Amino acid sequence: xxxxxxxxxxxxxxxxxxxxxxxxxxxxxxxxxxxxxxxxxxxxxxxxxxxxxxxxxxxxxxxxxxxxxxxxxxxxxxxxxxxxxxxxxxxxxxxxxxxxxxxxxxxxxxxxxxxxxxxxxxxxxxxxxxxxxxxxxxxxxxxxxxxxxxxxxxxxxxxxxxxxxxxxxxxxxxxxxxxxxxxxxxxxxxxxxxxxxxxxxxxxxxxxxxxxxxxxxxxxxxxxxxxxxxxxxxxxxxxxxxxxxxxxxxxxxxxxxxxxxxxxxxxxxxxxxxxxxxxxxxxxxxxxxxxxxxxxxxxxxxxxxxxxxxxxxxxxxxxxxxxxxxxxxxxxxxxxxxxxxxxxxxxxxxxxxxxxxxxxxxxxxxxxxxxxxxxxxxxxxxxxxxxxxxxxxxxxxxxxxxxxxxxxxxxxxxxxxxxxxxxxxxxxxxxxxxxxxxxxxxxxxxxxxxxxxxxxxxxxxxxxxxxxxxxxxxxxxxxxxxxxxxxxxxxxxxxxxxxxxxxxxxxxxxxxxxxxxxxxxxxxxxxxxxxxxxxxxxxxxxxxxxxxxxxxxxxxxxxxxxxxxxxxxxxxxxxxxxxxxxxxxxxxxxxxxxxxxxxx
Amino acid sequence: xxxxxxxxxxxxxxxxxxxxxxxxxxxxxxxxxxxxxxxxxxxxxxxxxxxxxxxxxxxxxxxxxxxxxxxxxxxxxxxxxxxxxxxxxxxxxxxxxxxxxxxxxxxxxxxxxxxxxxxxxxxxxxxxxxxxxxxxxxxxxxxxxxxxxxxxxxxxxxxxxxxxxxxxxxxxxxx
Numbered sequence: 001x002x003x004x005x006x007x008x009x010x011x012x013x014x015x016x017x018x019x020x021x022x023x024x025x026x027x028x029x030x031x032x033x034x035x036x037x038x039x040x041x042x043x044x045x046x047x048x049x050x051x052x053x054x055x056x057x058x059x060x061x062x063x064x065x066x067x068x069x070x071x072x073x074x075x076x077x078x079x080x081x082x083x084x085x086x087x088x089x090x091x092x093x094x095x096x097x098x099x100x101x102x103x104x105x106x107x108x109x110x111x112x113x114x115x116x117x118x119x120x121x122x123x124x125x126x127x128x129x130x131x132x133x134x135x136x137x138x139x140x141x142x143x144x145x146x147x148x149x150x151x152x153x154x155x156x157x158x159x160x161x162x163x164x165x166x167x168x169x170x171x172x173x174x175x176x177x178x179x180x181x182x183x184x185x186x187x188x189x190x191x192x193x194x195x196x197x198x199x200x201x202x203x204x205x206x207x208x209x210x211x212x213x214x215x216x217x218x219x220x221x222x223x224x225x226x227x228x229x230x231x232x233x234x235x236x237x238x239x240x241x242x243x244x245x246x247x248x249x250x251x252x253x254x255x256x257x258x259x260x261x262x263x264x265x266x267x268x269x270x271x272x273x274x275x276x277x278x279x280x281x282x283x284x285x286x287x288x289x290x291x292x293x294x295x296x297x298x299x300x301x302x303x304x305x306x307x308x309x310x311x312x313x314x315x316x317x318x319x320x321x322x323x324x325x326x327x328x329x330x331x332x333x334x335x336x337x338x339x340x341x342x343x344x345x346x347x348x349x350x351x352x353x354x355x356x357x358x359x360x361x362x363x364x365x366x367x368x369x370x371x372x373x374x375x376x377x378x379x380x381x382x383x384x385x386x387x388x389x390x391x392x393x394x395x396x397x398x399x400x401x402x403x404x405x406x407x408x409x410x411x412x413x414x415x416x417x418x419x420x421x422x423x424x425x426x427x428x429x430x431x432x433x434x435x436x437x438x439x440x441x442x443x444x445x446x447x448x449x450x451x452x453x454x455x456x457x458x459x460x461x462x463x464x465x466x467x468x469x470x471x472x473x474x475x476x477x478x479x480x481x482x483x484x485x486x487x488x489x490x491x492x493x494x495x496x497x498x499x500x501x502x503x504x505x506x507x508x509x510x511x512x513x514x515x516x517x518x519x520x521x522x523x524x525x526x527x528x529x530x531x532x533x534x535x536x537x538x539x540x541x542x543x544x545x546x547x548x549x550x551x552x553x554x555x556x557x558x559x560x561x562x563x564x565x566x567x568x569x570x571x572x573x574x575x576x577x578x579x580x581x582x583x584x585x586x587x588x589x590x591x592x593x594x595x596x597x598x599x600x
Numbered sequence: 601x602x603x604x605x606x607x608x609x610x611x612x613x614x615x616x617x618x619x620x621x622x623x624x625x626x627x628x629x630x631x632x633x634x635x636x637x638x639x640x641x642x643x644x645x646x647x648x649x650x651x652x653x654x655x656x657x658x659x660x661x662x663x664x665x666x667x668x669x670x671x672x673x674x675x676x677x678x679x680x681x682x683x684x685x686x687x688x689x690x691x692x693x694x695x696x697x698x699x700x701x702x703x704x705x706x707x708x709x710x711x712x713x714x715x716x717x718x719x720x721x722x723x724x725x726x727x728x729x730x731x732x733x734x735x736x737x738x739x740x741x742x743x744x745x746x747x748x749x750x751x752x753x754x755x756x757x758x759x760x761x762x763x764x765x766x767x768x769x770x771x772x773x774x775x
Contacts, residue, residue, distance in 0.1 A: 074686075075685075075686055076685065076686075094718065095718075119711060119713060119718050119720050120720065120722070122718055122719075122720040123676065123709075123720045123721055123722040124722065126675050127675065128684075128685070128686055129686075194675065282671075403753065439753065441667065441753075443667060443671070444772060445671065445729050446728040446729055446772050446773065448726055448727050448728065448729075450722075451722070451724065451726070451727040451729070451730075452671065452672050452675065452727070452729070453729075454671040454672065454675075454729075455671055455729075456670075456671060457666065457667045457669075457670030457671060457674075457753075458670065458674075459679070459752055459753055460679070554685055555685045555686060559684050559685030559686065560674070560675060560676070560678055560679075560684040560685070561678075561679065563678060563682075563683065563684045563685045565682075566679070583685075588685055
């Protein structure tokens with residue numbers, strides 16, 4: 001309660017003058033009472049949980065759109081707006097327009113920023129021209145543009161304070177992730193796993209845009225920012241040349257391991273957490289070895305970038321199971337003992353719970369029962385294969401020019417970037433998932449800088465006997481069990497929001513915003529927005545009223561795979577609904593819809 | 601495709617680089633009339649085409665085109681040439697786009713810049729994964745455009761000919 005009062009004392013005017021060194025404390029205070037939404041996930045721990053409870057399980061059925069806003073862009077709209085004081089900040093896909101909207105004046109546009117970017121960046125973005133959001137600190141709004149430019153805008157005027165180019169789009173390096181602010185730095189990663197881009201994480205000083213450190217996912221130890229003796233994997237030092245040893249020749253230079261997900265931060269441990277993506281190419285026989293450190297959970301010192309611990313989930317990937325999904329930080333009891341936990345729902349279909357202080361693996365279970373490429377994760381600490389997936393030989397795609405059938409999940413994973421939420425009240429994670437399998441046929445591919453580097457053909461379809469291509473589930477991270485599961489016709493490609501009102505929100509690809517009971521999953525409300533939803537739900541309070549906001553605007557990978565419907569692998573499965581085309585339900589267009597209870 | 605044919609086609613496409621604004625003639629009758637030295641079927645105009653056997657077996661080039669399409673083109677144009685939320689359905693485009701126009705577009709790229717819905721196709725001219733298989737991709741999409749090949753992976757296909765394999769290795773190069 002004291003914390004809440006303290007936070008509400010900080011007016012918007014005071015925030016703009018706050019010193020950069022204190023950005024961390026400032027943001028934590030601003031986020032504490034839930035009235036503002038000051039960072040992409042609402043908090044450093046990536047929980048997407050809000051204290052607000054004016055809208056609750058009893059009255060949520062009464063909410064209705066209060067106002068809407070069109071971004072004027074037709075491509076896929078991921079991410080969510082920020083709310084700082086009386087202003088909402090909203091970003092669009094390429095050309096990455098940023099709007100500042102006046103919440104005191106029906107969303108009037110206070111300023112608009114539209115960068116000039118070379119349109120040649122458009123086709124090197126693998127899966128639509130998405131952008132996952134903005135960050136705020138020290139009176140600045142941070143945008144990571146498609147062309148990898150990181151720009152700091154004056155939050156009051158939209159004027160460019162500083163701007164820095166982080167990568168080279170002519171080599172397929174692009175920006176899609178939301179920048180994240182922790183302490184006095186702003187962090188960005190890179191996209192381009194389908195273009196052979198070797199992934200990295202960059203940390204820039206908030207104050208002047210100077211590069212503080214950059215750490216690669218693959219390559220020599222000096223590039224990785226690791227200490228062979230002190231950086232650990234499952235409790236043991238990783239040793240010298242831990243990445244180089246797992247690649248053939250120079251392949252690590254075009255090895256992928258990109259970093260386009262969501263990052264989290266533990267202020268006490270001073271560690272940041274994120275995942276690295278798939279190794280390039282999709283043809284596994286062309287890149288023998290474990291391909292470290294693709295597919296890895298990273299814990300790094302926020303100041304120096306030095307890695308504290310790593311955990312590779314899918315050594316030598318054969319299915320495009322990127323490890324970029326968010327790391328959600330919680331403090332919970334396991335076996336009566338307080339633990340500082342990290343929970344991660346991987347593309348590979350396993351939900352992992354680790355001790356985030358040292359990377360000890362505590363739980364690893366399937367969060368979709370249809371996952372079949374591995375039977376489980378080896379939890380025997382005495383085994384040489386400890387922590388590794390127990391693979392099913394029949395699901396390997398190692399053989400070139402062979403069509404490997406019936407692999408679950410498909411390349412888009414049991415869950416992609418769409419972030420999950422966590423409620424400390426129910427101690428449950430709310431996870432948007434994909435329920436799709438695939439056939440996978442790899443073949444020889446040649447590398448050209450800035451050109452697709454894929455090397456496999458895929459067919460995707462729902463699991464045999466099922467017609468739903470998605471589920472929205474509640475997950476107990478302490479035991480690794482599904483508590484409830486709501487089937488959805490299409491993949492759930494929207495980020496979830498959990499609230500103190502006992503309500504969980506998410507969006508669907510047909511365009512519904514849905515509210516469900518946090519305890520039971522029972523649907524309490526739905527409203528069809530103008531387009532399919534791949535954005536993340538957020539909430540804020542303004543003028544004593546709680547609002548829930550969601551970006552709609554179908555696209556992204558979902559817009560590739562599902563726009564035309566999935567293909568039928570075999571006749572007679574009878575799951576007609578499941579193969580239906582998304583284009584039968586929704587069309588393009590970016591719109592923000594903001595909901596509230598009736599004002600009377 | 602043979603290397604000489606590739607070079608020939610490249611030269612052809614470069615010559616075509618700008619005058620692609622006007623709509624060319626549609627692709628014409630896809631009926632196969634003969635096979636070239638690597639087993640690829642051509643129509644009466646000499647353009648690459650598909651051949652479907654009575655039992656549903658497709659020629660090797662069509663199958664090869666299916667595979668390569670799914671690596672290089674699917675990320676924008678969607679599965680089976682069916683389109684995505686941001687690139688056209690090629691199974692439809694090839695009803696009116698002829699071989700020369702297709703070739704020029706793939707080699708040189710294409711831009712339709714429109715407020716908020718910029719469509720940009722890159723130039724694939726230096727991408728071996730596309731250029732070594734460009735005729736195959738054309739043949740596959742031509743078969744999709746006439747409906748002769750349905751969605752998904754063709755069930756049965758003719759084997760890869762030794763001549764095709766040799767030309768493929770030469771075109772793709774080592775590693």
